[in-house]
Amino acid sequence: MFKRAEFVKSVYKLEDLPPPEYPEIVILGRSNAGKSSFINALFNTRKLARVSSTPGFTQALNFFLIDGRFLMVDLPGYGFAKVSKEVYLNWQKLIEGYLQSIRDFRLLILIFDIRRKPDPLDRALIKFIKALNKPFIVVLNKIDTLSKGELEAQKNIYLKELSLPEKIIFPLSCKEKRGFEALKRFILHIFKT
Template sequence: MLVKSAEFVTSAVKPTQYPEALLPEVAFAGRSNVGKSSLINTLVNRKRLVKTSSTPGRTQLINFFTVNQNLSLVDLPGYGYARVPESVRRHWGPMIETYLKGRETLRAVVLILDIRRIPGIEEQNFIDWLSLYGRAAILVLTKADKLSKSAQKKQRRAIAGALNVDETALTLFSAKTRQGLPQVWSAIERVTGDE
């Protein structure tokens, strides 16, 4: 996709704060510090549209962005390890679930996984939950540049096995080298009908 414009719209914690549901939406989810913000910034070809941080758990709200005035990208708070108070973490679950269950314009969720880590039960549960609610999942393995080509293949196979999905369902991605960028956009365009 040729990105002509990308802008921040709003942050929200509840449906009354969401922007009007006019555009197809694709949400981005993953563990804290998995490279979610870097992936979105690379997709829209901006360095700092989405704030990145080395401190896990920086995204604490649901952040809405508009691309080319015809697509909405939604950055969800990371789950798992995060340096935030427990009370804040407990609030994230219901906030994210409310969005994922009820947002009528949501077309897919990009689940971001660090290629160097074998996913656990949280990721499998998340994929099962998306399936239960009829939400398409786009699976992306970030930080591919941190591994050699042979190690990438080996990890991709192991992650596919852990998630019980076909290897071809996992897109290798690197914000640094831009590996996988066209494939991620293709997957987004398929689910938003923008091919």
């Protein structure tokens, strides 16, 4: 489905953003939700996004060009990152400034670890994203760690606590590469309309 994914640049300051010449898909999530693993699994590679056992490893906006058609942008994680308050506030300013800038945002992908229950930080993220009035979906990662019954129960918690419609929920496993076909079809459909 996706043939070529290449790293473009890392951005640490808003003035260094690349020109908005491509539509963009943005990845957001907690520091330990598996964002880098998600990007690598989505594009069937092991080395596009660097996976780290240290939460908060992604410290910039990382831009990847996909098939010469759109940019995938990986944002710094929130929550468990082991960084100073100053660095964290700089990330917040960078992320919010980027998401509020005038660019062709086609989709925001919010990644959550399905084993956790949403907390105030997660609710704040959803509130902020809804206020942006941009299309978004929710990926519930790490379904391989739960039984079918547990998976349904956790999915329902996210639907209820974050007031989400079921059609925007995508449960998947980066480790086992389960659930990606539906997501890839959804992404490709965005560029057909």
